[in-house]
Amino acid sequence: MISVQNLYKSFGGKSVLNGIDLEIMEGETLAIIGRSGSGKSVLMKHIIGLLQPDSGKITVDGTDINSVSYADLRRIRQNFGVLFQGGALFDSMSSFDNVAFPLRTFTTMSEKEIENVVLGCLNMVELPGVGTKMPAELSGGMQKRVALARAVALKPRYILYDEPTSGLDPETSNTIDELIQNLADQLNVTSIVVTHDMHSVLNIADKAALVHEGRIHWAGTIDELHRSDDQILRSFVKANEYLIGK
Amino acid sequence: MKISNELKVGITIVVAITIFIFGVRYFEDLPLFQTTYSLTAEFDNAAGLIAGNLVRVHGVSVGSVNAVGISDETGKVEVQFHVDRKIIVTEGSYAVVSGIDALGAVRMDLFLGPRDAAPIPEGGLVGAGEGNDLFGDLTARAPAMVQKFDDVLSGLDQVLSETGTMLSEPNSDLRSSLASVRGSVAQLERLLTEERTRISSILRNVEDATGSIKTLSAENGPSVTKLISDLSVTMATLDKELISLGDASRGLTELLNKINEGQGTLGKLVNDPSMYHKMDSTLTGINALLADFKANPGKYLGEMKLVDLF
Amino acid sequence: MLQYAKNLLFDPIQALGRYSQLLFKAFGAVPEFNTYRKNLWEQMIHVGIDSMPIVMLAAAFSGAVTTVQTSYQLVSPLIPKSIIGSIVVPSMVLELGAVVTGFILAGRVGARIAAELGTMRVTEQIDALEAMGLNSIGYLIVPRVLAGIVMFPVLYVAACFVGIGGGMLVGHFGGFVPMGVFVDGAREFFQPFDPIFGLIKCLVFGFIITSVSCFKGYYTRGGAEGVGKATTEAAVASCVLLLFADLILAATLL
Missing domain, CATH: 3.40.50.300 (P-loop containing nucleotide triphosphate hydrolases)
Incomplete structure (x- = not known):
């Protein structure tokens, strides 16, 4: 509350x-x-x-x-998971790394487990296969959806x-x-x-x-x-x- | 193989540290791989020597000064320096600080001891030698100079006393000798008066010179003091000589007066031509000597000229 | 008018306060090594290794130019040629090596940091980091400043190496002064403290450039224009502070 x-x-x-x-x-x-x-x-x-x-x-x-x-x-x-107005994806990382970032930072999950979670999240936002793309290569809507995947990755x-x-x-x-x-x-x-x-x-x-x-x-x-x-x-x-x- | 960031950074840092250490050692003139052969020398006066100045043997730079400081125990200047391992510094070696501080070109000259002597161990003490710089030179040569000057004056004294002895022999050709003797005496007296002023002007010059030496370099105080005391000894001697010169001429005058009054064996002197000739040549010699002395006092006061230089 | 005077006086003081607050927070974040470990290596590459070629280029030329100019100015036959080495090496070690590197880094690294952090600020990436529960200062600023402090001395060593080398080569092959004479001259007046002083200077410069740029970037406001402004300000402020620091260090340590 x-x-x-x-x-x-x-x-x-x-x-x-x-x-x-x-x-x-x-x-x-x-x-x-x-x-x-x-x-x-x-x-x-x-x-x-x-x-x-x-x-x-x-x-x-x-x-x-x-x-x-x-x-x-x-x-x-x-x-908390926060979805910012412009997505606020880290533009130095690929989409995959963006979503994996909180997992790598805050969990002790193995790279394999992280990959499963990230792909799951990207599937959920209906963007499978954008993992290798950099944020700049994505449209505004796609950026927001990747950002959403990142916001929920830690199950807030x-x-x-x-x-x-x-x-x-x-x-x-x-x-x-x-x-x-x-x-x-x-x-x-x-x-x-x-x-x-x-x-x-x-x-x-x-x-x-x-x-x-x-x-x-x-x-x-x-x-x-x-x-x-x-x-x-x-x-x-x-x-x-x-x-x-x- | 992809080189990781960590490795790249690590390699770069290691290379940089290596270059830094070797670079500093290179410009410090420390051998890159060899260990150094370091020594210590003690001086009364460092004369502006600083860390980094070169150490030379026979004018070849073989090392450099590491540190210069005042020793707590002895109160002397302690100079730490290092030389190439190839240079064998044996017992009997000594070090001298030379060069002119004002030009920033101070260095330390190392004079090696005999080759067959035992080498001074690592960190050992090398003796300090007499400085061969300008002031050191002067100080070292002052006693010899004074001695030489002394010799000249006593030589002159001898000549004069010989003349006196000769004149006391009453058998000489008075008539002919007298005029020349008188002339000589007058000349001698005139010369002495002249030279008195000249000598006092030389003395003044010396005084000026010592004054400027004192202001020029307080560092060289002790050696200058020594020089001055030597000089005053010389002056005293010179004065004494002049007094005896005066005595001699007074004696000469007395003698001539006696001869004038017809005392002694004048006929003998007249009848003895060899004596006359001897005396004549002696007087001519004195004349020539005095003329030469008058014309060219520099020759006799040559050593004084060095002081005049200031 | 009064407002203007007030701003003129208070804004820099306020900025100084905010700057020290940021530094304080950054120091607090230094122990959280895991937060920035990966970034640290990346920034060391960006700040250090990527800057290496341009720093070396500039240093080589300044060394060469110093040699040529020194020999040009020494016309007196009384002054030995070795003096060129005695002037070029300390110039490089004491001043040029650090300052040339400093200016290049202020432009290259300072602007880059300010633009990077400024963009992250205006696109809410910094907020995103914070919202995740990450220490954004620890994550972004600490590795950049540490990279500056560590890599600047490395660049300085490279600059001195290349600069002295450049001066020596130009002196030798340009017929100004033979290499051996150059080295003799350098050795005669070499003070072991000089390179230490250079290193101290570099630590300070590295800290100033990176921390000031981080400050400018971290507190960017006003979109793309704000980023542009922060970038310019970061480069200018770094250069100016670098000069002041240079003077203060020379006055206190030499």
């Missing part, structure tokens, strides 16, 4: 987060939605301790991640997705959505999806939280989202539906 309490953060005098409160339960998939620049990604980076809050508290399984040592923080992070308990479908064509977006859903179902991971793509929210999320002006303006299940008459939420959903063309 992850809980965020009263989180404040500003950059160079410009406040981005103004008291965020959020709870993510074990096994659920939460979509954090909001306009670009509303601070969704900043919130996500706080959850894994990549950014330090000005004030407020973030606990993962009851541990305050900002008061533990760096070594402990890193141990906690090993429970939490997976954070930062704009998993942005910049992708609708078909690839759907593939990614399916992958996220499958992972949630098969591995019973807790997922946090930061997105402004309402289409994918409706596809994959159990719950949604709208970040507006640095606060959680609205939070609830997808059913509640459909029924809500909150003005800001409605306009956000509408704008999205219009863009997607529904």
